[in-house]
Amino acid sequence: MNPGGYAVTVAGPAGGAAVWVDAAYLLSAVLFIAGLKGLSHPRSAVRGNLLGALGMLLAIVVTLVDQQVMDWIWIVAGVAAGSVVGAVLALTIKMTAMPQLVGLFNGFGGAASILVAGAVLIQIFGVGLGGAETGELQITIATVASGLVGAVTFFGSLIAFGKLQGIVTEKPVRYPGEQIVKILLLAAALFVGVLIVLDPSQVSYYWILVAIASVLGIFLVIPIGGADMPIVIALLNSYSGIAAAATGFVLSNTILVIAGSLVGASGIILTQIMCRAMNRSLANVLFGGVGAVIEDASQGDVYAGKVTSTSAEEVAMILKSAQRVVLVPGYGMAVARAQTAVRQLTEALERDGIEVEFGIHPVAGRMPGHMNVLLAEENISYDKLREMDQINPTFANTDVAIVLGANDVVNPVAREASGSPIAGMPILDVDKARTVVIIKRSLSPGFAGIANPLFAADNTLMFFGDGKVAMDQLVAAYRDA
Amino acid sequence: MNPGGYAVTVAGPAGGAAVWVDAAYLLSAVLFIAGLKGLSHPRSAVRGNLLGALGMLLAIVVTLVDQQVMDWIWIVAGVAAGSVVGAVLALTIKMTAMPQLVGLFNGFGGAASILVAGAVLIQIFGVGLGGAETGELQITIATVASGLVGAVTFFGSLIAFGKLQGIVTEKPVRYPGEQIVKILLLAAALFVGVLIVLDPSQVSYYWILVAIASVLGIFLVIPIGGADMPIVIALLNSYSGIAAAATGFVLSNTILVIAGSLVGASGIILTQIMCRAMNRSLANVLFGGVGAVIEDASQGDVYAGKVTSTSAEEVAMILKSAQRVVLVPGYGMAVARAQTAVRQLTEALERDGIEVEFGIHPVAGRMPGHMNVLLAEENISYDKLREMDQINPTFANTDVAIVLGANDVVNPVAREASGSPIAGMPILDVDKARTVVIIKRSLSPGFAGIANPLFAADNTLMFFGDGKVAMDQLVAAYRDA
Amino acid sequence: MSFLSILTIFVLAVFVGFEVITKVPPILHTPLMSGSNAISGITIIGAIVAASSGAGLLTTVLGSVALVFASINVVGGFLVTHRMLQKFKKGGPR
């Protein structure tokens, strides 16, 4: 139906596209959706990702053919440079560094949105080419959205990357008046945005907007602790989708809108899942500043004289007589890169007919599903990686639960309705197992900064040491035993 | 993006709609989707249906306001007449007649599509008003689709209604060359369709198309047996959605397209679910002609001397000492209208602390979910209505399974990989219960026309009689016992 | 609206339909059937457009008859679905 009251047919860069281009875009949208549907099972996931890549290739090729490309050299050079960098990064990165890599890629997507929206603005309103008699409002508002969200995404992602990579301090950087500063920055950005909408020919305003939004992006992420970065990255992932969709509104391009909104939805859902698994609100993550390690005065009291420490040999003996062992990995396994030793122990146990399963908490590690990726890399069957709801009822029949570098996700304090930061967070009930072996370097707390009474429980043995070293010792001891 | 090669901006009746109309249509599309999402749980289902109705109301009101209505009298009269008829039918129909009612409503939707597409064709190409310089192809093809699918839906639904209501013979009407007749009719319809596309000003061709498609609709459904009507209705439901979507393409109206495709998807999915639950292909249902009662010669052998019949008093005694009873209703319960007695028995049993659950096979009765509706009408909690996968593991701990007017869905022959018509159909494993009581009028077979060895099993008691009469007797006997 | 935008909307709506409907449990399949059937009465919009186009008596009559059919479908469909759904209750029979 042709809107009569408010005609918004977009002239501008994409005005002359033929029907076959739109048809190809529709096909690639279907490929993206099919690709994401493929991710609903490990069996179909590889093919799903390939379908997504195919959709992208189709969209790119069609666009290249459709555009009367003037300077092929620019296009070729840009794509070639980007592809090489992307491929090298993707192929050389360690699996443990996956969170920061996704964050970085994410930022680049945001940067691209800023630049594209800026270029379109210049083209339509600055240079005067193309001409936008109608639909100015859609274009200008969408451009402002692209620039704002894109810049927050780019700089926010860079900070998140820096925090995870250790370039920027992991600690939450907090200061008085923090929230006010952020609100002022946002208000300033919106004000400039309105100016642009009112007079889009002032192209320089756009860059001012981008500058303010960049600072906002930095100020939004810097006060958040390193352990919360996964949530930030998921949220920024959603933003990068929104920025792409906004760019789609700028260009009246369906494939940008569809792909962008798919990604926007995906990021929001992952963010929600993580928040729910930690029993925290998103607002608390973004503005609450949990993540500072609070010194817990009562720690001495909790553990005093009740902690039993153990050795590789003792654990190996206990394992020899076990029938069912559950391994619970956490952030410490990723830090220590102990996953190879985990696989070796699993193989050794299974050779003796012992049943081995893994209990994976949804927020164990640094990213949702992080443990699964690390263990999958070691060729451990995804059948053995059990979600919280599946593994919890089985701890009662488990002889040994080995907790490797996990802390908060097994802290029974979460079950008590107290005022502790993790109260109400669903946990893995390892304490129900006959024997619990905890491998970590010290009695120091995990991310939430609170003591863990599990360490002092009667059926708990503490095996102190670096995750990898301890697991290697354990594998050797088990083989000798 | 404005397609350049093939401009299809639709002039015609809907050409002048304002942006707020489209916005309202988008809102009602969202309401439809939210409404269907509400149907994912009984808790939210009532609200979901109301949301859907609200979406419809919004769309109607907006359209009325937007159209420069000439003759209000026509509109008011039409809506009033239809609403009264619809309301009376909806409020007076017996729940057991639900399948035919849905079939009838469905047919009316198809009829509306025929008439609307025809009116648009006359308006644009016949009278010359509106004028369709561009986009003829979209309009004409969509009109042909509306007329063809709408007419098949209308007359197919009428026949399905007639079969379920007993007006048309329930038996599959088969004759030599049946498939060829259908193919010729379809070919003729398509040929006329092509003529219309080539020269849309020949409006009379449209009515020829509708006439042929109507005959096709009748010939498609009449050879199918009465018991397969639910599948036919689900499929025609899908068709009515497709016809609405096609009308949407005729009018370039988004809400018709969206609502139509939602319904199209829904019907197809229900069709698939039913076919899978019967382990038959859709082609087999539509063209295979199962449903004729095949006389089974070996029936006598199966039952000879092995059937134990029982009385209400004996069953009541057995129930008295039971701890867990599972009721398995089937088509016979609906025919006999025995559901009130079922509720009374349930209440009596529960008063004595006996656990009662219901095992509902996905294709028990005449419609997917049919048993659930009948039992819900009796205020039986949906918690107690168990799906096949949930109830099957519990039969081993069940003292008495009462099978009320069900046959094929409990026939153990289905488990054997033989050549029987129901081989491979998943069934309810009532034979695993300690005692099985089967209430039916005779030893005659169910819809699939094959003998049921369960009737002759050692732990089976046959309680012969009409479902309602038998249940009433049973309730009385149980109260007296 | 261009053919391809409407086609895109169609394809996306089919995806939404498939995803949403596959989540409906078997217990609600009959209400789903009658409820989605009521939604297919959306043709009523087309009927209003046709009946009020003023393009001649014939189209007005056709549109009005379509209006009767579509109204039966819509009103009857939503009402009967409501009647059914109201019965679905949790908790024992009283």
Place this chain on the structure above:
Amino acid sequence: MSFLSILTIFVLAVFVGFEVITKVPPILHTPLMSGSNAISGITIIGAIVAASSGAGLLTTVLGSVALVFASINVVGGFLVTHRMLQKFKKGGPR
């Protein structure tokens, strides 16, 4: 394309996204994150349009730089997702 058709497409795509993504199991959440991130590199289409518009050196340069960023996102994203997903195998470690 009218604003409302594009808005309609947006809304439907968000619905499809929510429905499809909620079906992804936790085990695949990391690949989902990197894979959907790769899809957000669709801005590469916009970059091509901008870089090839011929509206002046400035837009060409902006477009080309955007092209570099977007290509990193796309190529890196799909590749790293592929690398991860290949590891997910059923059956014991060999």
